[in-house]
Structures are given as C-alpha cells and as structure tokens.
Amino acid sequence: MKSMRNLPLMMASTAFLTLAGPASALDGTDMMKKLSAATGAGGTVITFEKAEVDGDTVTATGVQVGYANLPGDTLKIGDLTFEGVEERESGGYYAKTLSFQDVDISQEGGHFSVKDILFTGLTIPANPTGETLDDILLYETASTGPIALNIKGKDVVAIEGVEANMGRREGGFTYDANVAGFKADLSQVEEAAAKEAIEKLGLTTLDGTVTMKGSWEVESGKVALDEYAFDFKNVGRLNFAIDFSGYTLAFIKSLQEAVKTAEANPNKEEANQAAGLAMMGLMQQLTFNSASIRFDDASITKKALDYAGSKQGVSGEELAQSLKALVPIMMAQLNMPELQNQVSAAVSTYLDGPKSLTISAAPGKPVPVPMIVGAAMGAPNTVPSVLGVKVSAND
Numbered sequence: 001m002k003s004m005r006n007l008p009l010m011m012a013s014t015a016f017l018t019l020a021g022p023a024s025a026l027d028g029t030d031m032m033k034k035l036s037a038a039t040g041a042g043g044t045v046i047t048f049e050k051a052e053v054d055g056d057t058v059t060a061t062g063v064q065v066g067y068a069n070l071p072g073d074t075l076k077i078g079d080l081t082f083e084g085v086e087e088r089e090s091g092g093y094y095a096k097t098l099s100f101q102d103v104d105i106s107q108e109g110g111h112f113s114v115k116d117i118l119f120t121g122l123t124i125p126a127n128p129t130g131e132t133l134d135d136i137l138l139y140e141t142a143s144t145g146p147i148a149l150n151i152k153g154k155d156v157v158a159i160e161g162v163e164a165n166m167g168r169r170e171g172g173f174t175y176d177a178n179v180a181g182f183k184a185d186l187s188q189v190e191e192a193a194a195k196e197a198i199e200k201l202g203l204t205t206l207d208g209t210v211t212m213k214g215s216w217e218v219e220s221g222k223v224a225l226d227e228y229a230f231d232f233k234n235v236g237r238l239n240f241a242i243d244f245s246g247y248t249l250a251f252i253k254s255l256q257e258a259v260k261t262a263e264a265n266p267n268k269e270e271a272n273q274a275a276g277l278a279m280m281g282l283m284q285q286l287t288f289n290s291a292s293i294r295f296d297d298a299s300i301t302k303k304a305l306d307y308a309g310s311k312q313g314v315s316g317e318e319l320a321q322s323l324k325a326l327v328p329i330m331m332a333q334l335n336m337p338e339l340q341n342q343v344s345a346a347v348s349t350y351l352d353g354p355k356s357l358t359i360s361a362a363p364g365k366p367v368p369v370p371m372i373v374g375a376a377m378g379a380p381n382t383v384p385s386v387l388g389v390k391v392s393a394n395d
Contacts, residue, residue: 026085028058031093031124038128038137041256043068048080058082058095068263077101082122090134091126098122098139109152116145116161131249133172133218141165151188158183164212172217179210200307201300208232221248222289237296243289245366251285258282286369288387292360301354320351339384342391350393358395361387 028051036046049062059081066074077100084096100117121140128135147159160181167174184206189195198204213227222245229239258278265271305316312319327347331340350357367386375386383389 026053026056026058026087028053028060031058031082031085031087032060034092034126034128035124035137038125040068041128043256043259045074047074056083056085058085068260077103088126092134093124095122095124096120111150112148113150114144114147116143118143129253131253133168135249138168138173139166154185154188155183156185156188169215171219172215174215175213177210177212182209183207197307200310201303202234206232206235208235216247218249221246221251223247232298234298235300236298237294239294239296240292241294242291244286244369245289246286248285251282254278254282283373284368284370287366288361288363288369288372289366290360290362291387292358292362294356294358296356297354301350305351324348324351335381336384339389339391342389346391346393353394355394358392359389360392361389363388 032046032048032051036048039046045066045068047062047064047066048060051058051060059079061079063077063080064074065077079101081099082095082097083099086094088094098119103112103114103117105112119139119142121138123134123138125135125137128137142162142164144159144162146161147157148155149157158181159179162177162179164177165175185204186198186206187204189198208231211227211229211231212225214223214225216223222243224243226241227239228241229237231237258275261278262271262275265274302316305319307316309316309319314322324344324347328340328344331343334340346357363386372383372386375383
C-alpha cells in the first residue's frame, strides 16, 4: 500500500525529469553536413575535421571553404563556434550566433585581415533542395569589425566594418547592407598617366561608404534592388536600382543544376556551349520591371573637365561647351530621335551646373526578357521605347 501511495509522486518526478532534461543531444556533425549541403547548392564547399558539442554550443574545427569549380583551392577558416543551437522539428538547425576566428593572411608581400566576424539568427535547412523559404540558408544579421588589405607595408584598403540584415516577411524577406568607413589609398599607383590623373583629380585617397537595400518575394520571384550605392567624399554618389520578376526557388534550382552539369563535363568548350543554351532558356522565365542609374556630383565633374581640357589646351568650361555640341552628333548615329533629344538636353543641363544625372527605364507594363533580347537583335533602335528609357539631369 505504501508503494501505491507513492505512485503519484513517482510519476510527477518522472515527468519533471523528462521535461527538464533535453529530449536528445545535438548532433554537431549532422548540423555541419547540412550547412555544407546548403552552401553547396550555390557552389561553395565547406569541409571540417570534427564538430564537438557542449550543451547548446557546437564548435567545428579545421574548417575550410572552397568552390566546386576550383578543386584544391581552399581557404582555411579555422574554428567556427555556434552558440544557442537548437534542432528544429524539420531536421534543420537554428543558431543564435555563429562566430569566426579572425582572418589573418599573408602572401607575396600582401597582408589581408578581417576581425570580429559574426552571424546572428542563422537558420540551416534540413533540405536545401526544397522549394520553400524554409529550405534556404538564412541569417538575421551578419557583421565584421575592421577589414584591411596591406601591400608592401602600406594599407591600400581599409574598412571600419560591414553590417548586413535580413528581415523575414510573409512570402519573402527584406535585406540591407552597409560598408562603413571605406578608405582606399591610390597614391601607390605606379603607372605614370594614371598617377598624374589621380593626383590632378584629388583621388589619392577615396573615403566613403557602400550601401544596399532591397527585397525578394519568393513566390513571384520579384527582386527589388532599391539601392546599391557608392558614396565617396569629393567625388559623388553612384546608385544602381533594378526590379525584375521570375527569380523563384525553382529558377534558382534550375540555375544551380545547369552550373553543376557544366562543371561535371570534362569537355569545357562543350560545357560552356551547353551552359549558354541553358542560361538562354532560363532567361525566358524572367521579366523586367524597371531599372535606374543615378549619379549625384560632389565636385568631381568640374575637376575632370579641367583636367581633360588641360590635356587639349583648353579650359574646362570650353571643353564642356564642345561636349554639348558633340553629343547630339554622336547620338544621331543611333537613329533614336526621342532618346537623342533627351540625352542632349540632359547633358547640356548637367554640364552647365553639375548636380545629378539619371538614366531610368520604366516600361508601362513588365517586359519579358526574351522580348528585350529580340528587340536588341532585330531592331536595336526600338529598345529605349520598349524599356521606357528616360534621361534627365539635376532633378
């Protein structure tokens, strides 16, 4: 009877211990294999020596990264540390953080270093060949500390840090990235003509930032790169933007299979021809929505005109006037009257007082890429009207 009276307590204790303890230990080797499979879909090969588990931390040692089309050419990463690791019901994994050892490489008089490499919110899919958003290798943030490239004892490129973010939303995600404190030293250029131009234009040191922002809707394959900008002091800001549809998971899978097929063919000429045909077929699935290129001047235009003019024995202002007269003549050879008028007016306005120059393409409705290719091959002068090209200045 006494044992029967203790039965509820025994059952409660057993339940508590079952809930309190882990359902199963993490399999670090399985996680690394699935990470390698996910990156391998894009041609990146990850190998490792072992993966040790301590609670919810997985440490992979002897990690190397290479590319499938460059066998034997690998980069030694060292150790990877995954913290806050959970195995998902799907068989995939989630890690709160993934940290790298600092990169420090010296070779042939050069030295490259990257510090404080960190990913957060890393999702490793169980099946990278699937066709849903859950089958993609994703992260929430990726960042680094200082990055430096040193050649012959002098820093040629230095970056304060890089940060990238991904935000999940229904049916897709948004992304943005920022390269802060980008500095490049061009004073070491040795070629005489290039060195003279760099000095006259005041470009011995480039100082600026690189930014990116966009989104991807997985089902429709709509990719919107709203901003991809290079902004440098005393030069200007150059921004690219593009919007197209059809870049679905099925498209990506077909693209990856075409690349793998080409890599597996020992006859490289035949492989390249087959890959070209495959790419042409895939391009038929894409639709062009819009695109633009915009440059905002920060004094480089006047410097360029003055320097180019000095080489011809004229002032920068005189060269600008010559260009304003020359552009319509050059554009007339293309047999695109409407575009000719736009370009001539925009160039004239810009050279009179450089502020901004924009080339945009926004058709009334989305245009299938095959239609653009057909127009370019059959009647090139119709391409601007097909794409809705506009050119403007100082907007």
